[in-house]
Amino acid sequence: MSPLTQNQDWKNTNKHNTTRLAKWTLAWVISMAVANFGPQFIWQQDLITIMAIGTNFMMGIGMILANRRQLLGLDELQQKIQLNAMGLSLGVGLIVGLSYSNLDTTNLIASHAEISHLVIIMGLTYLVGIILGHRKYQ
Amino acid sequence: MKNRLKVLRAEQDLTQAQLADLLDVSRQTVNAIETGKFDPSLPLAFKAARLFKLPIESIFEDEQ
Numbered sequence: 001m002s003p004l005t006q007n008q009d010w011k012n013t014n015k016h017n018t019t020r021l022a023k024w025t026l027a028w029v030i031s032m033a034v035a036n037f038g039p040q041f042i043w044q045q046d047l048i049t050i051m052a053i054g055t056n057f058m059m060g061i062g063m064i065l066a067n068r069r070q071l072l073g074l075d076e077l078q079q080k081i082q083l084n085a086m087g088l089s090l091g092v093g094l095i096v097g098l099s100y101s102n103l104d105t106t107n108l109i110a111s112h113a114e115i116s117h118l119v120i121i122m123g124l125t126y127l128v129g130i131i132l133g134h135r136k137y138q
Numbered sequence: 139m140k141n142r143l144k145v146l147r148a149e150q151d152l153t154q155a156q157l158a159d160l161l162d163v164s165r166q167t168v169n170a171i172e173t174g175k176f177d178p179s180l181p182l183a184f185k186a187a188r189l190f191k192l193p194i195e196s197i198f199e200d201e202q
Contacts, residue, residue: 010162075163077176137170 010073017070024063031056077137085129093122140199144172146190161185 035052043049071082097118104113147157147168154172158165161182170176178186178198187194 008159075167076179076182077167077170078164080176134166137166137175 014070014073017066017073021063021066021070024059024066028056028059028063031059081130081133081137084133085126088129089122089126092125093118096121139177140174140201141171142197142199143168143186146192146197147172150190160189 031052035049035056038052039049071079074082100113100117103109104111143157147154152160154168155165158168161168162185163182167176167178171178183194183198187197190197
C-alpha cells in the first residue's frame, strides 16, 4: 500500500469516527429528552421511566466509547489541542461549579444551582479551548 | 527544538499537505512543526527521518 493510500485511510477513518461520535451524541441527546419529558407528556408508569433512564445511560456509555475512539484516531497535535481544551473545561467547570454551588447553599442567589448551567459553562469553555488551540498552532 | 523539515520538504518539491499525507498527520501539524510551534513525538520524528532517508539528528536539533 502506498503512503498516500495509507493517509487516505487515516483521513477516512477519522471521518468515520467523527460521524460515529455525532450519531452516538445525537442518540444520547434524544434519549435524554425522552427520559426527561416522557414521564410528563407521554407515559406515567415508573417502569417505563426507569427503562428510559437506563437507555439514556447506555447511550451515554456508547458516546464515551465513540469519543475515545475518535480521540485516539487523531494525530498528536490534534490530541494535544483536545487535551488542553478538555483540561480547561474540567478546571473551569470544577471551580465555577463549586463557587456556583456555594452561592446557592449560602442563599446568595435566589434561584437553585442547576446542573444544566454547569454543562453549558463546560461546553462553552471546551469550545473556546478548541478555538484557542487551533489558533495557537495555526 | 529546531528542525530542517521545511528545507527538506522544499528539496523534495512537496507541499505541506503532501508531506502530511506521507506522515499520516494533518497539514496543520506539519505547519506547526515547521514553524517550531510544536515538537513532534519520537515516533513521528523517526517517521520523518525514514521518509527523508536521513538520521534523525540531521533533521531535528536540540536548541539547548
